[in-house]
Every structure is written in structure tokens, then in C-alpha cells.
Amino acid sequence: MAHRDDDVIVNALVRQALSSTQEVMGENGLNAVLRASGLERFIGNFPPNDLAPGIKTADYARLNQAIEDFYGRGGRGMLRRIGKASFQYGVREQAAMLGIAGVALKLLPEKQRIKFILNGMVGALKKSNPNVNAWLEEGERLAYIEDTCAICHSRTSDGPICHLYVGSISEAVQWATGRSFEITETHCMAKGDPYCRFEVGEAVNHG
Ligand SMILES: [Zn+2]
Numbered sequence: 001m002a003h004r005d006d007d008v009i010v011n012a013l014v015r016q017a018l019s020s021t022q023e024v025m026g027e028n029g030l031n032a033v034l035r036a037s038g039l040e041r042f043i044g045n046f047p048p049n050d051l052a053p054g055i056k057t058a059d060y061a062r063l064n065q066a067i068e069d070f071y072g073r074g075g076r077g078m079l080r081r082i083g084k085a086s087f088q089y090g091v092r093e094q095a096a097m098l099g100i101a102g103v104a105l106k107l108l109p110e111k112q113r114i115k116f117i118l119n120g121m122v123g124a125l126k127k128s129n130p131n132v133n134a135w136l137e138e139g140e141r142l143a144y145i146e147d148t149c150a151i152c153h154s155r156t157s158d159g160p161i162c163h164l165y166v167g168s169i170s171e172a173v174q175w176a177t178g179r180s181f182e183i184t185e186t187h188c189m190a191k192g193d194p195y196c197r198f199e200v201g202e203a204v205n206h207g
Pocket residue numbers: 149150151152153161162188189190196
């Protein structure tokens with residue numbers, strides 16, 4: 001599936017992105033990247049928590065680019081932090097959409113827990129926009145794949161750039177298992193791959 005010019009992100013997800021960006025960058029930081037990406041209409045004016053079309057997907061990608069530019073070499077880590085905050089926002093504000101309301105995972109094996117939450121993310125995205133195409137791949141390693149990725153929409157790069165997605169997935173896996181796992185973006189549409197693919201690697205030992 002190729003990116004289309006008329007792809008949109010719904011208000012609820014724009015609100016989630018702006019809230020988590022503000023949480024990590026502060027209000028001044030958020031306002032700076034909103035100006036840099038042509039989204040100043042959202043300064044002090046977040047969209048409502050509904051499923052009406054919010055912004056073009058290309059604008060969302062530009063916001064990601066602006067955050068990366070704002071921090072230079074630190075941009076990748078900052079986007080991961082925003083991705084983590086974004087998943088936590090989802091747990092607080094969109095538990096029903098994620099399918100996690102009232103669910104107890106304790107009795108499931110770890111791999112089932114990871115699949116549960118990643119499937120929940122796929123489901124929530126599809127509920128927000130039926131054009132979203134994302135799925136899980138179960139090979140030697142579990143992977144989360146999307147070929148409608150909004151982060152790298154209309155961007156090009158030599159390496160993978162969907163750092164915010166990496167942050168969200170790693171926070172989701174940590175939420176489901178209580179452990180931290182290495183998440184690697186192995187494929188990215190920005191470098192010409194047919195989809196963005198995020199692989200769940202080994203548990204990280206924080207010792
Ligand atoms: Zn991507």
C-alpha cells in the first residue's frame with residue numbers, strides 16, 4: 001500500500017501526539033516544533049478527543065521531522081521518549097480502544113502478553129482509521145509491521161526514522177511483561193522498504 005496525499009490522522013491521535021510531545025518537551029518545546037512544522041494552529045489549542053479527521057498524515061510526519069531537527073543528535077532518543085509517553089497516554093485515555101480495559105495478563109506466558117498488547121495497538125489504529133494497514137509477523141522473532149506508517153510518510157532517509165514508533169512499541173511490551181525488550185526498526189518506508197517493521201528482540205538486562 002502506497003502513501004496517499006489525502007491520508008489523515010484523526011483528532012484523538014493528534015491530541016495524543018501533542019500531549020505526549022508536550023509532556024516530554026515542555027510547552028515551549030512543543031510550540032517551537034508546531035511552528036516549525038506549520039501546525040501553529042494547535043498552539044494552546046489541542047483538537048478534541050474524537051475520531052474526526054485532524055491533520056494530513058504528511059503534516060504528522062513533518063512534526064516528527066521537526067522534533068528530530070530540534071534536538072539534532074538527541075532527536076532519536078527524544079522521539080523514543082515521546083513514543084513511550086504516547087503509549088502511556090493511550091493506557092490512560094484510550095484503554096477501551098486498546099482493548100485493555102479490565103484485562104489481566106498475569107496468567108499468560110510472556111510471548112502471549114506481548115502479542116496481546118501489540119494486537120491491541122494494531123486494533124486501536126484500525127479503529128481510528130480503517131485505511132491503516134498493520135499486522136504482526138510471527139517468525140523466529142515477533143515483529144510489528146505497518147505499510148501505512150504515518151511517521152515516515154513522504155520522507156526519505158538512509159536509515160530507519162520511525163523512532164517514535166519504536167518508543168511506543170517498547171513501552172507497550174514493557175507494560176505487558178514488566179520487562180524491557182530491545183525493539184529494532186529493521187525496515188523503514190523512508191529508505192525504500194515496502195513497510196516499516198519493528199522486531200521484538202531480547203529482554204534488556206538493566207542489572
Ligand atoms: Zn515508518
